Amino acid sequence: MTAQTAASTVAAGCAAPDQAAPLPLSVDLEKETVITGVVQASGDPVAGAYVRLLDRSGEFTAEVVTSPAGQFRFFAAPGTWQLRALSRFGNGDATVDAARGVNEVSLAVA
Amino acid sequence: MSRESALVSADWAEKNIAAPGVVFVEVDEDTTAYDGGHIAGAIKLDWRQDLQDPVRRDFVNKEQFEALLSSRGVANDDTVVLYGGNNNWFAAYAYWYFKLYGHGDVKLLDGGRKKWELDARPLSKDAVERPATQYVAQDQDLSIRAFRDDVVKAIGVQNLIDVRSPDEYAGRLLAPAHLPQEQAQRAGHIPTALSVPWSKAANEDGTFKSDAELTELYAAAGIDDSKDTIAYCRIGERSSHTWFVLQEILGKANVKNYDGSWTEYGSLVGVPVALGDEPGKA
Numbered sequence: 001m002t003a004q005t006a007a008s009t010v011a012a013g014c015a016a017p018d019q020a021a022p023l024p025l026s027v028d029l030e031k032e033t034v035i036t037g038v039v040q041a042s043g044d045p046v047a048g049a050y051v052r053l054l055d056r057s058g059e060f061t062a063e064v065v066t067s068p069a070g071q072f073r074f075f076a077a078p079g080t081w082q083l084r085a086l087s088r089f090g091n092g093d094a095t096v097d098a099a100r101g102v103n104e105v106s107l108a109v110a
Numbered sequence: 111m112s113r114e115s116a117l118v119s120a121d122w123a124e125k126n127i128a129a130p131g132v133v134f135v136e137v138d139e140d141t142t143a144y145d146g147g148h149i150a151g152a153i154k155l156d157w158r159q160d161l162q163d164p165v166r167r168d169f170v171n172k173e174q175f176e177a178l179l180s181s182r183g184v185a186n187d188d189t190v191v192l193y194g195g196n197n198n199w200f201a202a203y204a205y206w207y208f209k210l211y212g213h214g215d216v217k218l219l220d221g222g223r224k225k226w227e228l229d230a231r232p233l234s235k236d237a238v239e240r241p242a243t244q245y246v247a248q249d250q251d252l253s254i255r256a257f258r259d260d261v262v263k264a265i266g267v268q269n270l271i272d273v274r275s276p277d278e279y280a281g282r283l284l285a286p287a288h289l290p291q292e293q294a295q296r297a298g299h300i301p302t303a304l305s306v307p308w309s310k311a312a313n314e315d316g317t318f319k320s321d322a323e324l325t326e327l328y329a330a331a332g333i334d335d336s337k338d339t340i341a342y343c344r345i346g347e348r349s350s351h352t353w354f355v356l357q358e359i360l361g362k363a364n365v366k367n368y369d370g371s372w373t374e375y376g377s378l379v380g381v382p383v384a385l386g387d388e389p390g391k392a
Contacts, residue, residue, distance in 0.1 A: 027290050050224055052314065053287050060309030061275040062287035063197065065143075074287045077277065086314060088230055 019067040027075075033098050035081060036073040037105035038066075041089040045070025046109060049087035056080050072107075085109050113321060116205075116358035117220045118191055124231055126191075127151055133184055133240070136223070137194040137204040143223065147233030149193065153182050153240060157200045157347070161207060169369075172247045175211050179247075183240025186214065193219035193226070196347075197309075197316045203350040205358075206367055210255060212248025218354065224316040254353070256340045256366035258374055261300060262381060266392025269339040270303035271331075273352045274372070278344070279305040281385045285344060295376030298383040300342070301390040306331045308348040311355045324355055335362065342368040342375070 023034070039049040051072040053062045056079065066072050066085075074081075076098055083094045085107050092109035118126075126132050127150050134152035136144045144154040155161065160178055163170055170178065184190060190208060194201035201222055208216045219226075226233075256264075264270055277283040281297035299305070310327055311319055318324070333339065339356060341349040346369030353367040368375075375381065384390030 024290075032290055048227060050228075055275065055277055057276065059276050059307060061277060061283075064288045065195070075285075075290045076287045077282055077291070084314070086224075086228060088228060 019064055019071050019073055023073075029101050031100070033076045033078050033100050034073060034102045035076050035083070035096055035098050035105060036071065036102060037083075037107055038070040039072065039085045039087065039092070039107045039109060040070060041087070041109050046085075046087050046089060049085050049089075049109065051107065052084045052086070054082040054084060056082075058082065083107055111358040111361055113318075113359045116217060116354070117318065118217045119220050120225055120229060120231060123149065123191060123193075123219050123226075131188055132191060133188045134191045134193065134219075135184075135201075135204065137192055137200045138196070139200055140195075143195050145235075147235055148238075149226070150232065150234040150236070151238055152193075153184075153238050155182075155204060157203065161204070167374075169207070169210075169250075172211065172249060176245050176247045179245035180243050183243055184245060185243040186246055189215040189217065191217045191219055193222045195223045197224060197312055197351070198222035199308075199347040199351055202354045203347040206254065206350040206353055210250050212251060218358075221315055221317040228315055253364070254357070254366055256342075256368040258368075258370055258378065260366070261340055261342070261368050261370075261375065264338075264340050265300060265382065266302045268337050269333050270300055271333070271339060271341045271349075271352060272299045272303040272305050273308040273341055273343045273349050274299075275307055275309075276305060276387065278372075279303075279307075280387050293373075295373055296383055297376070298385045299372075299390075300375060301382045301384040302392050303342075303384075304331050304333065304389055305387070306333075306352070308343070308351045311352060318355065318359060321359065324360055328356070328360075338364040338366070340366045340368050342371040344372045345369070346371045 039046040047068045049066045053074045064072050085092045087109050090109045094107045096105045134149045136152050137155045139157040192201040192204050272279050279299045284291050284293040341352045343349040356362045357365040
């Protein structure tokens, strides 16, 4: 899938856009709060892991599957969020205090 | 309906992959997941390409649905087992859609693709061809589909259940957080709708919670079983998941899915909208 089709996917549906694609040009980083990173097990990226974004009360907000390079990406809002990864190699958690723009998070599973 | 009649486990599915009269159907919006590996013998349905009218906002009609299933090799007496990504959102949507057009025996694979993958069960990249059939659909069963006027009339009268995330309900987010937040519709929820996120009905591996847990969830949320119920989300797929729980697992009566959901309601001129974490007044 190209970045262009990822952009058209997000216009109507709910399926997760391609996590490996660059940010679509339509994404305005002065308005969007992007939370992104790589899931790793023993330092190696984990493809096909399920990454869940939980709000400050721990409630589910979104889930994506990591790209072949282990990448994930969410469009959230400024504030504190929890990340939880599920994979065949184990699970892992992280917390992020996100601000507008791109927020990079590392997420290890074991 | 009940859990036993509506759901199959991954173990059951793996044992029945080649069973005669059983058709596995993977349903996703982005079918690259299917192309990268699917349950052996499963056909794919594309949520948008196959199930939505290509021009106006509505479903394919009865004749188009008949043509689709005939060409994909699904027969009226087949047991259709649906599964997919996104915690079975789109598979649950397809389940509801198959019921809308009157298919007899439909089941959902508990946990969908996620559980199957986390269990490291086998996936196949082989192309799947099934001989064409002469599928006959029924007229839409509108007892399970709500339209915008039904929803407006239900404010303060019926159970309205908003199954989106708490931040979408309150109006702090306009879409699920894997999508950009620039959206055309207004933020918030339908006044008097109760917030019961779809995710509260599922375990983190995508399987459904137990009957006892599910019964407690909706009772604690304040659902009144003496009233009819309408579930909605943003585009109608997460609310299909909750419709499935209420009507097909718990066997509640008179539950409808509002497929127009927030992308329609939040764009309507003049209808009431509530902001914040409380249901609001009619």
